[in-house]
Amino acid sequence: MKTYILAGALAATFAMTAPLQAQDTYPAGPITLVVPFAAGGQTDSAARVLADALQVELGQPVVVENRTGAGGVVGTQSVATAPPDGYTLVIGGPSTFVTQPLLSKEISYDAEADFAPIAIFAVAPMMFVVNSESPYNTLGDLISQGQSEELTYGSSGVGSSMHLGVEWFKSLTGTQAAHIPYRGSSQSLPALLGGEIDFLIDPPITALPLVEDGQLRALAVTALTDDPRLAEIPAMSDAGAEGYQQMIWNSIMAPNGTPPAIVGKLESAIETILAKPEFAERLQQLSLSARFIPSDELSAFLANERAVYGNVIEQNNISLD
Incomplete structure (x- = not known):
């Protein structure tokens, strides 16, 4: 009987510590960065600049994968249902994480509940x-x-x-x-x-x-x-429109449930990358500016974006359905 109890205790201990060990060694293999738009566009190009830098910073391959369709919905949805282990991430922006979910009831993911925000890394005005x-x-x-x-x-x-x-x-x-x-x-x-x-x-x-x-x-x-x-x-x-502020922005999102330690490691890596002048120079070639907005601030930023655009959409009765 004691043998069985001991074996059970060891198994339980292993089950509890294995995920923690995985977080400590993250990343232990390639990371897939999903771009939900076609190759060659501004979002795709910015993602590849970031992927190159992350690969160096994290010491593992970061593979950009274009999963297109439905204005970015297909690729974003694929990450919403991916394992929350930090090995599948997605580029997020205003359309896929703010406006489209507000404009259509047909969007199959919850932009707020299904994702863990990591950081914004690039912005631009229009x-x-x-x-x-x-x-x-x-x-x-x-x-x-x-x-x-x-x-x-x-x-x-x-x-x-x-x-x-x-x-x-x-x-x-x-x-x-x-x-x-x-x-x-x-x-x-x-x-x-x-x-x-x-x-x-x-x-x-x-x-x-x-x-x-x-x-x-x-x-x-x-x-x-x-x-x-x-x-x-x-x-x-x-210049006459007091209170107006609208930006293009690119962020990194992970599936909801991704361990905070992994989110933190990715967030820290992005912050380090954005401090390098050469990264900012590469983004400027794409008409983007390097800007770090961490995960906690990103959540508040997204809430404000949804409030502003939601009000505009409601007042003007705009819908994609």
Whole structure:
């Protein structure tokens, strides 16, 4: 009988200590970083820059895997149901972790309950732009005109950050503007250049080259930034849309239930990486700025984003269903 009791005690002890030992040795093998968008885009490129740096910092391969479909939902959902052991992570952003879950009841994952936030590692404002031949030289000019007559604006589609961002701007300033959705910046920017619409909000990676080329005029950026190329452009909050702040951001998320020790190790590794000038330089080439927002602050940040966008969506009755 004593033999059985001893054996049972040893088995129980092993069962309790094995997960702790696994956390102590993490990572002991390759990590998969899921990008829920196609290869070659800004999100994918930023993920590969981070994966290269994490591989060096953690001493294990970090493999980027593109799992596309449904605007990022397919890849994100695959990580929501992955083992919470730190070996499957996902790149998170505004669409997959804030706006799409608010816009559609068909999303199969819970962006808040199914994931453990690790950190934001890259951010960028967007640019409020008009045609260079536009009569609007400042954001104030456009707001004044839009308060007396209806303007038009384009976006990358219904429910996109560009669409929701302008609707928020309208509610803050009383600007009247009709929405004309396009299928991405590749269509909306030519429409602006061709005089089909009055203005739009678009990321620097696509809008800035046209501003630098003299084809577009930047009236404002959607948030304060340390990108030197945007230093002379006023923030919308200082140019007539008080309280406005909208950012593109890239984060790392793990499945909910991932041990805090593993979350902490990944968070610490990302913080170390972001302190290196060469990492910031590589991100700047993608029109992104390195910025570390740790897991506890990320949770609060996400709650605020959901509150802001949720209010915009509800007020304007916007849905993807």
